[in-house]
Amino acid sequence: MRIDIITCLPRLLDSFFEHSILKRAQEGGHVEVVVHDLRDYSLNKQRQVDDYAFGGGAGMVLTIEPIARCIRKLQSERTYDEVIYVTPDGERLNQKTSNRLSLTENLIILCGHYKGVDERVRTHFITKEISIGDYVLSGGELAACVIADSIIRLIPGVLNDETSALTDSFQDNLLAPPVYTRPADFEGWKVPDILLSGHEAKISDWRFQQSLERTQARRPDLLP
Known part of the structure; x- marks a missing residue:
């Protein structure tokens, strides 16, 4: 399995995948986790990835251009089973969902930030929206880690005793x-x-x- 995580704060994810079961899963070749810095796909010299919302209101919104460029690049390299956006108004994560996703080969997880992403991203690129609970976090990075962890531990060979997950x-x-x-x-x-x-x-x-x-x-x- 390969999981690509798109975020504007990649360093938040550094340590999470470098320890314990998730580290062994990668070293054992069971899963590859690749974190992409959204700012690398920005269209301006300032590497800006957010802007004010049309119509006014507090908070910034992640713009569509860098997200589209990143997702399209990844999709040009391989076929993805799901492009997931983590959002409080998504489908509540449960074990059934994690079980199903653990059987896939390639996943993209997009982390929102600020007030979220341009709605056109959700309309035209996202295939599944997932929430980890009825509350709001500063960004989608922690939620992406929760989702990835719940999936990876179910991959055969990751746990020393496969019946443990069952x-x-x-x-x-x-x-x-x-x-x-x-x-x-x-x-x-x-x-x-x-x-x-x-x-x-x-x-x-x-x-x-x-x-x-x-x-x-x-x-x-x-x-x-």
């Missing part, structure tokens, strides 16, 4: 069950006996029941 919260519309590790007894707080029994079938049943109860208590909206 048992995450939301994979089956249930929250994950509680987990425990050593010591089995900490100041009188004990791990449930069933988890120490070695009986895989009973442990599986216990975990399912715990997931169901936790979902009913915390996220009943996930249940049919």
Whole structure:
């Protein structure tokens, strides 16, 4: 998989992809993440990528020209499954979406900034709009990282134990069950006996029941 991220603040993304699972995923050849500085595609010497909104109002808007130039250049080099724009009014990101996107080959993620992007970008270039929640960030960079992380960890071979991702919260519309590790007894707080029994079938049943109860208590909206 290849993920191209377009941003006017590329240094915000530097460290995120240089550690832990995301770093190993790239080193192992499972994914290539390429960050593009939108200012490199600016049409003026000042490398400006924003301007005032027509009709007035507070805040600046990312202009269409540099975005169009960047996306068109990338699309001339390969075919992209989706061109994603991260925006508060997009489709809410969920595990189903991440699962589907993890099966693609090439993605572009466009990070908005200021008051967003010229609407013509969304009309003519964007194929999917995604939100990570009902709130506003200073820019789309953090949201792009969240989306990329949720996708990359699902690519076969990225996690040491591929079944780990399959048992995450939301994979089956249930929250994950509680987990425990050593010591089995900490100041009188004990791990449930069933988890120490070695009986895989009973442990599986216990975990399912715990997931169901936790979902009913915390996220009943996930249940049919």
